[in-house]
Structure formats: structure tokens, C-alpha cells
Amino acid sequence: MRVLVVYNKDFSKVIYQRNPTKEIYSEKTVFRIKSALERAGHYVEVADGNMEIIDRLKVFFRRGKGIVFNLSYGIQGESRYSHIPSILEMLGVPYTGSTPEGHAVALDKALTKIAVQYYGIKTPDFMVFKSPEKLEDIKLPVIVKPRREALSLGVKVAKTKEELKKAVREITDIFGQEALVEKFIRGREFSVALIGNGKDLTALPVLEFDLGGNPEAIQTTFLKRHRPIRKICPAEIPENTAKKMQEISKRVFNILELRDYARVDLRMDESGEIYFLEINSQASLGETGSFIHSARAAGMDFDQTVIKILDAAVKRYQELWEEYDGFEQD
Ligand SMILES: Nc1ncnc2c1ncn2[C@@H]1O[C@H](COP(=O)(O)OP(=O)(O)OP(=O)(O)O)[C@@H](O)[C@H]1O
Ligand SMILES: [Mg+2]
Missing domain, CATH: 3.30.470.20 (ATP-grasp fold, B domain)
Structure with missing residues (x-):
């Protein structure tokens, strides 16, 4: 099977750079994944999921059928996980992992x-806030987190009204996102x-x-x-x-x-x-x-x-089955 591993490396290759994500796959992990695929007999190339990706996909898929192994967290924006899958869905290219909609939700x-x-x-009771106003009736302690982050970025425990206000303000100001206030x-x-x-x-x-x-x-x-x-x-x-x-x-x-x-x-x-x-x-x-x-x-x-x-991804694309040397795990 021909596999194109896509991840994000150069965050400057966009038209306007806004607020790049802090979630990044290390080169080491990407190359471990590439090697794992190669050891299983697959032909593997690695591509950077920036604004040049469509040209790269055109070249890769002109040469034969295959699949994208999607390791892209995206570059920026609130739908960043969905960017590469959206392009792949539009182009009709098979890929591993969730759909744009699944990632967005x-x-x-x-x-x-x-x-x-x-x-x-x-799931813990919760409320969403756009600003640190109207926080009066919330039962403490709570955990406050940005609506769309990972790695515990911006996550704070608030035990007092003051801590709660400060945490919500930090999230709305620094992350430019709504704050999710959740029962601890x-x-x-x-x-x-x-x-x-x-x-x-x-x-x-x-x-x-x-x-x-x-x-x-x-x-x-x-x-x-x-x-x-x-x-x-x-x-x-x-x-x-x-x-x-x-x-x-x-x-x-x-x-x-x-x-x-x-x-x-x-x-x-x-x-x-x-x-x-x-x-x-x-x-x-x-x-x-x-x-x-x-x-x-x-x-x-x-x-x-x-x-x-x-295997899980290939099973979803019938057109790839004849190219695949059996499902290794079955
Ligand atoms: N309701 C809660 N009560 C207690 N602790 C919580 C609660 N929600 C989150 N936490 C703590 O905060 C951490 C980060 O929260 P969460 O997993 O929701 O965010 P994340 O930043 O997306 O995490 P990840 O790094 O797994 O993507 C959790 O690992 C947990 O320790
Ligand atoms: Mg988590």
C-alpha cells in the first residue's frame, strides 16, 4: 500500500498566521510511524499539511492508489483538526481517522x-462563558478550561469567586475562546x-x-x-x-x-x-x-x-482492498 503520512511542521505556510496551535506531533513520532509502516512493507512518504498540500496530494495520488495517514492537528483556528480531513474528503482521497465533522465536535x-x-x-455539570460576568450562582469548586484546547492548556481549578473570574478572564483573553466551567x-x-x-x-x-x-x-x-x-x-x-x-x-x-x-x-x-x-x-x-x-x-x-x-481505515475503503496484502491483525 502507498501511504502518505501528513502532519504539521511549518506553521508559516498559510496566507495569514493567526494563533498557531500548541499541539504538535514531534518529528520523532512521525518518523517512528513512517518506519513502522515501512517495516510492514508499505511505501511511505511524509508531507507537511500546509497550504501546499493539494499540490503534494496531486503528485502522490497521480502515481497510484493509496491512503493518507493523517497525523495533522492543523495549524490554527477553531476547526483545525478538520482542515486536512476536509481537504481529503473534498478530493475523495482515503485517509485514516475521523471525519471533519467528528474532529470538529x-x-x-x-x-x-x-x-x-x-x-x-x-458528564460533569457545566456552563459556558464568553466573559467573566454573571458568574455569581456557580457552585464551587469548579474546573475552568478553554472550549477547544488540549494538553491541559489554560486549565485551572477555582475554589473562590475571585479565582473563577480570573480563570474565565484568562481563557477569554489569552485563548480567544469561551470558557467551559465544569463541576470539579x-x-x-x-x-x-x-x-x-x-x-x-x-x-x-x-x-x-x-x-x-x-x-x-x-x-x-x-x-x-x-x-x-x-x-x-x-x-x-x-x-x-x-x-x-x-x-x-x-x-x-x-x-x-x-x-x-x-x-x-x-x-x-x-x-x-x-x-x-x-x-x-x-x-x-x-x-x-x-x-x-x-x-x-x-x-x-x-x-x-x-x-x-x-487496517481499520483500509477496511472502510473497498477500492483499496486489492492493493492490500491482507489485514495483518486478522
Ligand atoms: N471535571 C473535572 N474534574 C476534575 N478534574 C478535571 C475535570 N476536567 C478536567 N480535569 C483535569 O484537567 C485535565 C485536563 O482536562 P481535559 O482532559 O478535559 O483537557 P485537555 O487539555 O483536552 O486534555 P488532553 O491533554 O487529554 O487533551 C484532566 O486530565 C484532569 O486532570
Ligand atoms: Mg484530556
Whole structure:
């Protein structure tokens, strides 16, 4: 199979540079993925998902059928995850991962919460604010986060009215986004990695972030970037609790009609109630990230995980089947 890996490298190749995203795939991870695909016998090229991408796609796909392995977080803007998939959808090019619509909803934490609530999934109570006005009646403590960020950017716990106002102001000013104010869930934190689609959708073993038994602890940007919290996988929880978390995660994936892979973040309060926090439609495949950690606990090495994602995508495009040397994981 011919595979074009697309990610974002040069953020200046746009017409006007606004507020570039801080979410970036490291070159190291991109090249590990490229090598994994090559080791499985695929022909691989790497492309930068900037304004020159259409020309690059034209050249690549003129030479033969293939698929894009989409690692693009986008360059800027509130629909950034959707930019590359939108271009690919318009061009009719097969690609891994979620659709423009799936990515757009998943990146918007407020819309996602409204959607999953409609289907009866528990998520912390929340409100959305455009400015630090009218915050009077909110029950504290709360967690305040930008509507569309990742890596815990801008995330603050507010225990007083003053802290709440300051956090909302910071988010609206610095991130230029609405602030999501959410009930703080004291307890433990988990994540569930998902691979596949439809009846083949598989939840990997539940992973717990070791918050050291402190129910008030959260994962900050500093911890995520520089001192990743110890991960316990499979999490030390009763089997039925793990099953419940996996079921909730699969349901969210299906409600949002995501594709091929994703990662769900959950908190469990001190009474054992499970709350859905968010779903990452462009789950990081970084070596030290929780997705790859869970895959390892499921007995899959890095190469097998990458190929399983490719398999899931290829299965969705009948025109690619004859080009594909069997589905490695089947
Ligand atoms: N309602 C909540 N109650 C308690 N802690 C929370 C809550 N929401 C978020 N957190 C904490 O804040 C962190 C970041 O929140 P969240 O996962 O929603 O945002 P993110 O920045 O998109 O994360 P990621 O890096 O996974 O993309 C979580 O890992 C968790 O520790
Ligand atoms: Mg998260």
C-alpha cells in the first residue's frame, strides 16, 4: 500500500498566521510511524499539511492508489483538526481517522458534552462563558478550561469567586475562546484507548493516571509535557468497573461517529460514579503517551498498533482492498 503520512511542521505556510496551535506531533513520532509502516512493507512518504498540500496530494495520488495517514492537528483556528480531513474528503482521497465533522465536535468540549448527555452519558455539570460576568450562582469548586484546547492548556481549578473570574478572564483573553466551567470531580482519573470501527471497535485495557491518592489532583500542562504522571495499565479496578468505562467510551466514539481510533478521558468520584470528561479524536501516538501505553498492555507493540489503525481505515475503503496484502491483525 502507498501511504502518505501528513502532519504539521511549518506553521508559516498559510496566507495569514493567526494563533498557531500548541499541539504538535514531534518529528520523532512521525518518523517512528513512517518506519513502522515501512517495516510492514508499505511505501511511505511524509508531507507537511500546509497550504501546499493539494499540490503534494496531486503528485502522490497521480502515481497510484493509496491512503493518507493523517497525523495533522492543523495549524490554527477553531476547526483545525478538520482542515486536512476536509481537504481529503473534498478530493475523495482515503485517509485514516475521523471525519471533519467528528474532529470538529470532539475538539469542542461543550458540544461533545451536550451530545453525550442527550444519550444519557454522565458528564460533569457545566456552563459556558464568553466573559467573566454573571458568574455569581456557580457552585464551587469548579474546573475552568478553554472550549477547544488540549494538553491541559489554560486549565485551572477555582475554589473562590475571585479565582473563577480570573480563570474565565484568562481563557477569554489569552485563548480567544469561551470558557467551559465544569463541576470539579474529586476522585481518580482514567483513560480508555479505542481502535477499530463498528463491530470491530475494541476498547484497550483501562489506564489509570496515578494521582498519588489525592482526589483533588489534576494533570497540568507542565506534568503532561515535562513530567508525565505514572500510568497504571491495566488499572487496578474491579472488572465490571473497567467494562463500564470501556462501554461508555465506545458509546461516545459511536455517538460522535468517530473513526479508527480515539482516546477517552474519564474521572471516577469517591462514590464510584464514572464521569466522561472528553474524547481525543486525534489521540497522540507518542511513545510515552497513554494510547501507546494501553496498546502495550493489550500485547501490541508500536508497529502493531500503527498497522491496526491503518487496517481499520483500509477496511472502510473497498477500492483499496486489492492493493492490500491482507489485514495483518486478522
Ligand atoms: N471535571 C473535572 N474534574 C476534575 N478534574 C478535571 C475535570 N476536567 C478536567 N480535569 C483535569 O484537567 C485535565 C485536563 O482536562 P481535559 O482532559 O478535559 O483537557 P485537555 O487539555 O483536552 O486534555 P488532553 O491533554 O487529554 O487533551 C484532566 O486530565 C484532569 O486532570
Ligand atoms: Mg484530556
